[in-house]
Amino acid sequence: MRTHRCGALRATHAGQEVRLGGWVHRRRDLGGLIFLDLRDRDGIVQVTLGPDWTPPEVMERAAGVGAETVVLVKGVVALRPETARNRELPTGDVEVKAVDLAIAGRASTPAIPVARVKGEELPAEELRLLHRHLDLRRPELQRNLALRHRLLQRARATLSALDFYEIETPILTKPTPEGARDYLVPSRLHRGEFYALPQSPQLYKQILMIAGFDRYFQIARCFRDEDLRSDRQPEFTQIDLEASFVAPEDVYAVVEAVLTALWEEAGETVSGGFRRLSYREAMESYGTDKPDLRFGLAISDLSERFRGRGFDAFDSALASNGKIRAIRLPGGAVLSRKEVDALIAEGKAAGASGVATLKREGDRLSGPLAKLEGMTAELAELNDGDLLLAVAGPDSVALPSLGRVRTAAIARLKLQPREKHVFAWIEQFPLFERDPESGTLVFAHHPFTAPHPDDVPRLMAGELEQVRSLHYDVVYNGVELGSGSIRITDPELQRKVFELLGLSRDEAEARFGFLLRALEAGAPPHGGFAIGFDRVVMLLAGAESLRDVIAFPKTTAARALFEGAPTAVDPQEIAELGLKVLP
């Protein structure tokens, strides 16, 4: 039916007779001459119709085609006249002189434009989702999904070459009361019972390791019934992997190979390797567990330097086991009072009771900290033009506050990154964290995460806060790309953890008995990782929203506008499931 894609034609094709199929992107009808921009997934080429080479009835037909109509064109590729070439188009040196044009699919006037006027804003997101078939025709989204395809293939090829088997796991699974809210699926055959859609294939991949498959991966769809954000969809895709007889180092090597391959596939060069930071180092130096290491600006401890200098807020913080933490902004002295106030507000929003500042301009120090006894530029280690922002208090407050100040300052000062891509492993996360509401200790990750071997005695002794885990994250330019861990393989340790979670032996058996039985059948040491694939595509495509790298995304209220899901169903179907909808 066709010989080439529209976007593929170049000067080398000149003289060839071609048949094309595509969508009419735009029409320019000059009366005697008609130009059609014909578009397919590869790009746009100009089709030219004129009385010298196009039969009159074809001219007439072409004069009537509207935007987005699908046409089949037969013609000859010709070099354009020298003065009529279009440098902005890859196909701009040529045009197709049409001898025939058939209308294959006439389009009604598009509800939203595919070809936009230069400078025109995109249609409202609601309309783009409602008319997704049209929005997806836009070259940007075509490009994003083409990239997504290539990244998927590259991930598969890379893992397959590393001896990983791609194995599918169920979509209808067992509900898990912990963690995110499950999407539930009622069972017709078993009235009153429910499946859940998987939040991740976590337990299945562990069972696969216990079953001896050694290395598994899956491009896995995951479902979580929680409120959404611009970087969160109710269903999303992970590159999920798990391997046996591994230490964290072995998992790191695999994940690094995959991520490096993906960046390469997108045309980026990754160098400098993956940094390593413990959770503690990340928090102490950057105030976050996902630091953007493209910038320096580490947090420093000024407790001793600023102790006992007549600043009450500092001394009282130190007296109650707090620290004075600070960040130096080179060139920060240029910030206006208003801009500095905005940074202080960031710190306060994260819980700091105050953010004290010190500015150096020439030999002059200014700001609230300038009046500390014995304050000098040397004491504060400030260079000319620097701004110091300090927070005193317990680390649990001071560090995250300065982390937010740091991020805001980088944006405010429009600092140039020292490197383009910085990947880092964050290791040795605590196994437990304090629930801010109840104050009780809860699992920081899922309950299958192995404790750090050195800390198992502490775990058994109930010194939970001190217990580190074998959980690790990959962070890229301040964005968390994924996480993983070495898993618990000792059934008794796993039982102990369920107990710490507050599950009775019976409850643990009812919920996770299948895992415990598997562990008792001889489990190899194993661990794995999951890469948030949508987020990776978004970063590599330069997209601003996950919705721009997913063909059919949901709205922030988890609706599918195009097809209209969710929707009410026939009461009879509901009755068949043994359910009743409450008003």
Place this chain on the structure above:
RNA sequence: GGGGCUGUAGCUCAGCUGGUUAGAGUGCCGGUCUGUCACACCGGAGGUCGCGGGUUCAAGUCCCGUCAGCCCCGCCA
């Protein structure tokens, strides 16, 4: 669950302190036009101002409610 922003022609937007017949660009329809590429030019049609209620002599504009989209907090082991 809470907060914020937005909703006016098919699309993108303007519409002042409440005041005559709600505008522009683009698209659409008709016409002229042989080198355009956001073609140009002439003419025309096109409106439940998201929806419901209220205040007022008078509401696109003010108030209350509601729906939808987006952003943020909570939430996402």
